[in-house]
Amino acid sequence: MNTLQKPSARRLIQLLRSQGPVSRLKLADLLDVQPSTVTRIVNQLLDDGLVVEEADPNRAGRRGYPSKLLQLRPMGLLSAGVFIDPERYYTCIVNALGEVLSEETSSITDRGFSQLMELIGASVDRQTRQLGLQPDRFIGCGISYPGQHTSKPGIVRQTQYFSEWPEIDASKDFAPYFDMPVHQLNDAKCACLAELLFGSCRSVRNFNYVWLSHGIGGAAVIDQSLYLGKSASAAEFGGLFPKSQPRPSGSDLLATIKEAGLAADNLEHISKADLQHESILNWVDRVEQQLKWLSLVITRTMSPDAIVLGGRLPDAIFSELIERLSASKSLGEDHFGPHPTFIRAEADKKPHLGAAALPLYLTTSPNAG
Incomplete structure (x- = not known):
């Protein structure tokens, strides 16, 4: 995944997400770079299994060299998502296109932090195993719930909805319950990411x-x-x-x-x-x-x-x-x-999709992080 540390590769991924399948020539035009630059980036992404290149079905049967289109490889990136509201929690596994591969939901009977995180972590682990996946295949797990950060970086203040919780250090307190990197933003910010990556605003x-x-x-x-x-x-x-x-x-x-x-x-x-x-x-x-x-x-x-x-x-x-x-x-x-x-909004009926969008956004968007 070292390729995704390069801003140029992230910009290309962003374009494929917003534009859909695109030819290399079109990508060079959209990125305002030489075709040779696109070829170098694309070859790296192909080697990493993040994109696929297939013949353009609209050119089937035509003479000349068949045009090929690049698109995201669905299973090239995997993410888990957790959304917690005052009454239920929702968990899911999604691919690079935002397709939900598995999801679970359950009512909340005990809002204690440790007890609830144990259940949620087990839910993510159960779905991972049922899909035949290993945790190291995932770029991370996103967690969202109502709340705001304090002036201290990464510290989430207590809210009336989860008054039983202490102030949460998002960089440390969630980690023991998941076998992958964990990222946190509140419910509104993550819902916005779902629209940006997968929903009504991919090209806005x-x-x-x-x-x-x-x-x-x-x-x-x-x-x-x-x-x-x-x-x-x-x-x-x-x-x-x-x-x-x-x-x-x-x-x-x-x-x-x-x-x-x-x-x-x-x-x-x-x-x-x-x-x-x-x-x-x-x-x-x-x-x-x-x-x-x-x-x-x-x-x-x-x-x-x-x-x-x-x-x-x-x-x-x-x-x-x-x-x-x-x-x-x-x-x-x-x-x-x-x-x-x-x-x-198109994606708000699955708020856990917004949480799962967070690791994908942090990994693939040019200005994230």
């Missing part, structure tokens, strides 16, 4: 991600690279909505449901009938205005190509919000320019 250069789950999170991508800022806290949009006030969050939605006397006690149990209740319709109206304001702030400060909405809220709510925001002629007073494209 600049975008912001708004993550609406039990809480509110976010992420920013600039020139196809995740921008973390100081203490990995860039684009943490939840801080713009005080917890003492109504918020566009899943916890706020559940509180509204409870106040209305409806039965749903978690986000997965919200029914179609619940969504038609007057209190929920009013909640959506209010959240539309909150997200319009947030979108104006994002547009004024970042001017992204797109704003992505994703998370654990019901699909019907996301669809309605995307439709309303997209139809808005203006995001606010004195806003006259075109607003970003509003996009529904």
